[in-house]
Amino acid sequence: MSFEVSVLTRLSEIQTEEVMQLAFAAAAIDEMAPLSxxxxxxxxxxxxxxxxxxxxxxxxxxxxxxxxxxxxxxVAGSVVEVVVHPENRRQGVGRALVEAN
Known part of the structure; x- marks a missing residue:
């Protein structure tokens, strides 16, 4: 599977909705919220x-x-939170996001 990582300062409304759906999909599998x-x-x-x-x-x-x-x-410094869709885990997506940061 190939994918592309993009760095954005703002998300569009559509992107925001997709991220929310991604978080809900992960929460359904993990039984806990992936984002604070x-x-x-x-x-x-x-x-x-x-x-x-x-x-x-x-x-x-x-x-x-x-x-x-x-x-x-x-005071606390920078905070990073990461979530990967359950169907796309163990394929380097999370690592690519962290390394691009």
Missing amino acids: EHVLIHLHHGGDDADEHLVATSDSGKIIGYLHLDQTDA
Whole structure:
């Protein structure tokens, strides 16, 4: 399977919906939320200017992996959260997202 990783400062409404669907698919399998409430709120409200979004897209254009980099907390430092669709795990998607960051 081939995929492409893109670094974005903002997600479109369609991309945001795809990431939310990806998170729900992962939660259904993992029985826990893959993204924190903080990230979900950021997604819902468009995020902060300091946020970075990395998306892994399949050849068909579907988002199969997502990395959220939050650099807004001067005390705690940067926080990274990653989720890969259950059907696309163990294929290097998560590693590619982290290495692209």
